[in-house]
Amino acid sequence: MHAIQTLDLTKRYGSRPAKSVLAVDRISFAVEQGQVFGFLGPNGSGKTTTIGMLVGTIKPTDGSFKLFGASGPKGLFGARARVGATLETPNFYPYMSGRDNLRVAAAVKGVGQPRIGECLDLVGLSNRAKHRFKTYSLGMKQRLALAATMLNDPELIVLDEPANGLDPQGIREIREIIHILADRGKTIFLSSHLLAEVERTCSHVAIIRKGRIVTWGAVADVVGEGSAVLLRADDTEALADSMEAYPDATSVRRTDDGLVATLDSGDLASVTRYLAGNGIYLSHLAPYRPSLEEVFIDVTQGAVDSMTEIVS
């Protein structure tokens, strides 16, 4: 069953065509229950707007979405009881203690007081629970936000930049908590800039650029495992020129190790034959697995405008 399913979801800010901004443009993707789903995109690409529509703080202009198969105002209101979410920075009452902030969230979620202690323990904030929120470090604020999302033991946890501004130790703590939640079978929808973290944590990703989904699917499929090759030759310039003209190559870029080409097919014999025909003899040819960061840079800065859907 899908925890999240969007269909042509669209958000336009402003009603006058000349001044309006299309923040999210007909995006469609699905998150299966139990997946740890990374939602990636540069600043201003529409990530937070998309999440805002899912959690009910932003009204979609067009399109639709379902949470746990439910749609429509009543259905979504009920389904959101199975969701825990934070948007952008942790949003709490600065003059209240961490525990009192969780008391407010618990009352809203209809959760009993004992659960507050359990969640504070899980994020390691029990000893600072009585201190005011405004005295917390950023890492503690993020952990309190995680505790708040977990109060109602949600099936779907939506986290928007949970590691924002954290030091390596803080990032590691957040990652560990996410792993614990994933191990408990929670569906996690994670928006982040920390691509190495996402690659390490997520099973599936979607990359959004200028309000449109550029690619989505299993991480292994998105990074193009098996379809990219690393090539080296004595004359790198000639190799690059030839590969850019090669019809089967969808992208070609230079790296410190050589030339990385993404191929439509995995026919390496044709590549060697083609290059030899151009008078280029390879010193190295091997499958190449790009990092998620490389794919991200490629699809968000490159000329890829059409949607490439990789369904796992």
Add this chain to the structure above:
Amino acid sequence: MKILRVLLRIEWLKAVRRRAFWVAVAAFTAFTSLPVIERVRGAHSNPNAVFALPESWPVVLGTAGIGPLFIAALMILLVAQEFSWRTARQNVIDGLSKERFYAGKVMLLAGLVLLFTSAPVLIGVGGTMLSPGEGGPGFIRASDFGYISGLVLGMLLFGSAGLMLSVHLRSSGASLGILFLYLFVEEGVAMLMLGTGRESLRNVAEFLPFNVVEDLGDDLVHYPDVLAEVNAERAEAGLAPLEFLDVEMLAVAALAYTAFFLGLSLLNMRRRDL
């Protein structure tokens, strides 16, 4: 009913943890207590100067006329910050609908009005218990009850205006600025302009919000005998007598403004993204 209890608990927790709330309550209580303390002290030194309810209600309620301003400012401080801290958004993410969040704020307004009405009543009762001498029969007369009701309507009107500004502007500074600019400058200018116009325009000026609240909190409106005394003094001084204002019309105007401001707030909450 359960959701109302939940909303009440949430709003109570948010308010009582806020220093501004206690500062406002303390300042209002102190301000309302001052004339009562003065009268009680006077009653101890002068046997003819009795402080006792129900005769002393005008003394107790006179300074409580500032209550609507306190309510408006407190509503702005307690509601507008929810938008700048983005806790309104988090409340909705956590499971409150926008309508329930709004309902919580209306309950906050009702709670503040109840608190700011109870304070002078308790001060009056306390003053009577501490003062020597006795008052007339009964605890409250119809005119006293009308006076208290007028104050309640004034608090509701200003409180709902504070709520509307908070929801619309989402900034406590801007909301307070506009509120006080309107109350102390803009309405005065509007009254001057309308006052020089036709009869119908002068009637409109009488029912501008601040004027309605002022009139509802004026003892001359609620006590015809006091008005008669004042008019007798004015006649001796060669001044025209003051008219006895239609309290029912003022009450209807106050309720209409309150409903309008609350309706506008709800519409705004529903339509705008958080």
